[in-house]
Amino acid sequence: xxxxxxxxxxxxxHGAYLRIDASNGRVDxxxxxxxxxxxxxxxxxxxxxxxxxEGAAATAALAPEAPIAFVFSPLVGSPLTTSAxxxxxxxxxxxxxxxxxxASSGFAIAGKRCGCDAILIVGRAAALSTLVIxxxxxxxxxxxxxxxxxxxxxxxxxxxxxxxxxxxxxxxPAGERAVRYATISHDGRHAGRGGSGAVLGSKNLKAIAVxxxxxxxxxxxxxxxxxxxxxxxxxxGPATAKYRExxxxxxxLTFNRLGVLPTRNFQSGTFDxxxxxxxxxxxxxxxxxxxxxxACTIGCEHIYxxxxxxxxxxxxxxxxxxxxxxxxxxxDADAVLRASRLCDDMGIDTISAGGTIAFAMECVxxxxxxxxxxxFGSGDAMIRxxxxxxxxxxxxxxxADGSRSAAEAIGHGSIAFAPQVKGMExxxxxxxxxxxxxxxxxxGGRGADHNRSGAxxxxxxxxxxxRHATMDAVRYAIETEDKAALMDSLVICKFLRGVFDDFYSxxxxxxxxxxxxxxxxxxxxxxxxxxxxxxxxxxLLAGWTPAEDTLPDRFLEQALEGDAAARLSRExxxxxxxxxxxxxxx
Amino acid sequence: MRVExxxxxxxxxxxxxxxxxxxxxxxxxxxLEQKLPSLGALVDSGRLKPSFLASLNGxxxxxxxxxxxxxxxxxxxxxxxxxx
Numbered sequence: 001x002x003x004x005x006x007x008x009x010x011x012x013x014h015g016a017y018l019r020i021d022a023s024n025g026r027v028d029x030x031x032x033x034x035x036x037x038x039x040x041x042x043x044x045x046x047x048x049x050x051x052x053x054e055g056a057a058a059t060a061a062l063a064p065e066a067p068i069a070f071v072f073s074p075l076v077g078s079p080l081t082t083s084a085x086x087x088x089x090x091x092x093x094x095x096x097x098x099x100x101x102x103a104s105s106g107f108a109i110a111g112k113r114c115g116c117d118a119i120l121i122v123g124r125a126a127a128l129s130t131l132v133i134x135x136x137x138x139x140x141x142x143x144x145x146x147x148x149x150x151x152x153x154x155x156x157x158x159x160x161x162x163x164x165x166x167x168x169x170x171x172x173p174a175g176e177r178a179v180r181y182a183t184i185s186h187d188g189r190h191a192g193r194g195g196s197g198a199v200l201g202s203k204n205l206k207a208i209a210v211x212x213x214x215x216x217x218x219x220x221x222x223x224x225x226x227x228x229x230x231x232x233x234x235x236x237g238p239a240t241a242k243y244r245e246x247x248x249x250x251x252x253l254t255f256n257r258l259g260v261l262p263t264r265n266f267q268s269g270t271f272d273x274x275x276x277x278x279x280x281x282x283x284x285x286x287x288x289x290x291x292x293x294x295a296c297t298i299g300c301e302h303i304y305x306x307x308x309x310x311x312x313x314x315x316x317x318x319x320x321x322x323x324x325x326x327x328x329x330x331x332d333a334d335a336v337l338r339a340s341r342l343c344d345d346m347g348i349d350t351i352s353a354g355g356t357i358a359f360a361m362e363c364v365x366x367x368x369x370x371x372x373x374x375x376f377g378s379g380d381a382m383i384r385x386x387x388x389x390x391x392x393x394x395x396x397x398x399x400a401d402g403s404r405s406a407a408e409a410i411g412h413g414s415i416a417f418a419p420q421v422k423g424m425e426x427x428x429x430x431x432x433x434x435x436x437x438x439x440x441x442x443x444g445g446r447g448a449d450h451n452r453s454g455a456x457x458x459x460x461x462x463x464x465x466x467r468h469a470t471m472d473a474v475r476y477a478i479e480t481e482d483k484a485a486l487m488d489s490l491v492i493c494k495f496l497r498g499v500f501d502d503f504y505s506x507x508x509x510x511x512x513x514x515x516x517x518x519x520x521x522x523x524x525x526x527x528x529x530x531x532x533x534x535x536x537x538x539x540l541l542a543g544w545t546p547a548e549d550t551l552p553d554r555f556l557e558q559a560l561e562g563d564a565a566a567r568l569s570r571e572x573x574x575x576x577x578x579x580x581x582x583x584x585x586x
Numbered sequence: 587m588r589v590e591x592x593x594x595x596x597x598x599x600x601x602x603x604x605x606x607x608x609x610x611x612x613x614x615x616x617x618l619e620q621k622l623p624s625l626g627a628l629v630d631s632g633r634l635k636p637s638f639l640a641s642l643n644g645x646x647x648x649x650x651x652x653x654x655x656x657x658x659x660x661x662x663x664x665x666x667x668x669x670x
Binding site: 238239241242245246248250251253254257258280317318319322450454460461494497498 | 590592593594596597635636637639641644645646647648649662664665666667668669670
């Protein structure tokens with residue numbers, strides 16, 4: 001059936017995706033059957049389906065034929081708060097497993113208005129280029145003059161060059177040089193984890209520019225407007241106060257107090273200088289503004305200036321703060337802010353950058369890496385290391401491939417404390433003190449991940465003893481993973497999750513209003529499990545084995561420093577992982 | 587006993603910690619509401635509101651107002667959402 005006929009029967013979708021070959025400029029507009037959309041929704045779910053259709057699991061992540069998909073969702077463009085989001089899905093050059101990163105804002109809306117539910121790119125342009133998609137018409141434009149430009153500079157230059165209405169997603173120097181945790185940036189936000197920026201760079205694409213005029217119809221527009229208004233009102237309530245008033249960075253002091261703030265490459269769960277770099281402190285020494293994504297009523301972004309003449313500022317999140325602060329032993333707020341901005345400019349994932357540099361610092365401390373300048377606590381060293389990584393110069397070339405790869409090169413058994421799962425560096429939740437999260441990290445399909453598993457929520461509750469996981473952890477880990485899969489496919493921001501009493505029922509409501517489907521909450525539970533299963537299928541085809549679902553030896557052989565109760569044995573974790581596989585039916 | 591505030595509760599309370607006497611969590615929360623009205627309501631339908639968490643000594647999380655407290659306990663009051 002022609003794509004135009006498919007879309008005519010759908011609400012909330014176009015019923016088609018653009019498949020673009022950057023090698024020869026060929027563009028196909030391919031239909032997506034409604035049954036597929038119902039099964040995988042959009043975002044990470046539809047992205048996983050597209051990658052499986054392409055046979056991407058067997059392809060090297062940075063090979064020209066490897067696909068990368070920018071995937072929208074039925075909610076994009078609707079008046080629902082926080083719905084202007086898109087997923088970037090590809091095989092990860094960092095993990096060689098499936099990778100799905102999310103970013104927000106106008107790119108999602110403009111991309112969907114190009115008349116498609118996803119943009120899938122294969123091939124490699126002959127020279128560094130910008131892929132321009134103007135209402136579905138595609139062309140490559142030379143971008144050699146932008147080589148080496150920061151993400152923000154490239155975006156600004158292209159906005160000026162292309163004119164009004166375009167939204168730009170770009171890579172920085174790190175993506176051009178295939179840093180395996182390079183990001184794709186849009187409007188100051190990043191599809192951050194797993195190296196999607198390196199995949200785009202491997203296609204010789206500096207940026208993608210989209211604009212369009214093709215809107216989707218909604219199944220029940222009046223009801224949708226009413227529901228959206230009510231949801232926006234709820235989003236101003238106490239469930240989002242933390243994000244609005246302090247930002248995610250407020251986790252820092254809480255985690256430090258609970259002894260689960262990863263410090264000095266996970267050698268400790270507390271950091272003496274935590275207060276000095278906390279948002280509660282730095283707001284007194286650095287001016288701050290707030291911002292939000294397009295179509296968001298929460299406004300979680302807290303942007304701090306660096307110095308009096310700084311009119312640009314840096315958006316500071318907990319994960320960047322932890323990774324470039326305590327994890328590297330850095331207690332200098334200026335250094336953390338500068339490092340965070342440098343990562344943003346270069347297009348580097350802050351978590352993997354901090355994790356890999358902290359690992360290197362420990363190797364230096366042990367005498368296994370001859371880079372004496374690279375020491376815990378030195379903000380200057382951390383910033384220098386980021387610069388070297390972005391340019392792949394000196395030790396930066398080693399660190400640009402991530403901590404797992406660096407450990408394999410350094411030897412001495414250093415893999416035992418490379419802070420990664422499946423090659424992806426661990427976010428800022430100490431696994432020994434948060435053991436439901438430890439399971440979530442171990443089984444994560446894209447590696448250690450706090451966005452695809454929200455198991456930490458359970459650890460911060462009465463439901464479990466966070467330092468003594470029982471088999472109940474398995475059920476909770478599955479529940480949070482399934483919920484994340486649904487949120488990331490709809491796509492809607494996870495910072496809204498506290499607003500919903502029964503997320504699955506409300507998700508069914510949203511789909512009814514937008515797409516006109518009468519899906520039940522139970523059906524959406526099945527959908528969530530199907531999406532997790534699709535990602536798992538990709539990984540199986542890519543070579544996954546059960547042995548990958550684990551944590552580094554450090555977490556399984558040593559109690560957390562200063563907290564003898566925070567101990568997780570290999571036998572415990574193996575039993576949890578085994579039970580997880582059993583309950584998943586794997 | 588010592589009560590410590592973190593996150594939004596610290597913002598609301600305007601202090602990072604204080605000393606209080608209470609035998610149960612319910613008594614402590616009621617005292618806090620009276621002593622620090624800027625905190626707003628901490629209790630809803632007899633339990634700690636879902637946007638807050640209380641932790642005993644950083645070890646366990648509690649919300650039942652009947653939870654017994656001892657003088658040596660430190661009660662942490664923090665934001666419920668740990669998402670980053």
